[in-house]
Amino acid sequence: MMIAEFVQERDLTLADVMEMTRVEGDAWKLSHVRRVLQLIELIGEGMVYDHTAVTIATYLHDWGAYPRFQQPGVEHALRSRQVAETLILPRMGLPDTAVAIILETIAYHDYRDFRPVQSTEALLLREADFLDFLGIIGLVREYGRGPKEIESACRAVLKRRELIQDRFTLPIARQMAATRLARLEQCLAWLQEESFDFV
Template sequence: MRPSYRQTLPEILRQEALPVDKFGHQPRLYRLTQEIGEGLSYDDDVVFAAAWLHDLGVFVGHRPEDPVALKTWDHVGYACRRVPELLSTTDFPAAKIPAVLDVIREHQPHDNPQSIEAIILRDADILEQLGAIGILRNVSKVGRDTRFSYFSEIIPVLRRSLETLPGKIRLDSTRRLAEARIAVLSSFLSGVKAEAGELLY
């Protein structure tokens, strides 16, 4: 019988993810972990919970609205404080909650993940920052995120992703999945430069 938390966590996130387009990151991320982890031995319960709950602190209603406070907001710390409470309301195995928190703490590109579960989720999160999805997620911030008022301000973010993220990937399976995404992002940036030059704004 399928554990009910596999249905409950997506339902919770569908309600909590604001703006609503942020919801799509979670199911895509979990699907990527399955592709990356195929043939590997790891705890999918831990990866599933971490994939669905890792970004709780970036949603409107959870993060600060004040731009100054937002600049120093620790969304990972917030998620780690809230996740045990959320998981305890489901049938998720209580003994695995500490492992979920470890994965959430180590899911960002600058982190040094120690467990295979954390490596898989971090690799998947890197893939979500590359390719067409990475472009959509970043460009959608222009005009609604206090950090980005102009398209020209998001191009350096995409360029940094292209230059730095592929080298942070840990697993061979992720590198294979990344190849097409890297090509898409590279082509996009070249196209923007060719079409707009210095007149992007």
């Protein structure tokens, strides 16, 4: 189903949002969303938060980077927020409190954004999204992104690591980050060894 058909419907459900994420974002981006949702479950254990709001926010958080919605010069988190606010959330029949949480969660998720967040949901998405940039998954994601060039992918991984590694506040996220950082370190060392530094 295309976006135009979705937005003409009076009521959008979470299932519609999931399907739109699959169609517009492709399998690569949908799998990122699924991993992030799994991470939120893990790092949010024992915390009180709106599961529906954070789930909707997670599906929508990168839409601003999808070809259909991206706008040159507009940072993707802000663009995702705009799309959610104007096209999607008004048709979901959510309470105003949930809408406010979803918009904040989307707008503040990016690792380059150092502004403090207000809601637990925003903190959960932010730290889960950080984790998906670390460890083996972070490394292979970078190579999946292209271009076909090892050195630039390594540089990008290291740059992200520098910006993310000290930003975790949630106890379980901190533990998971420590594990992923150690694995990343080991993996990069092995890569250096096996490539004789010719990358």
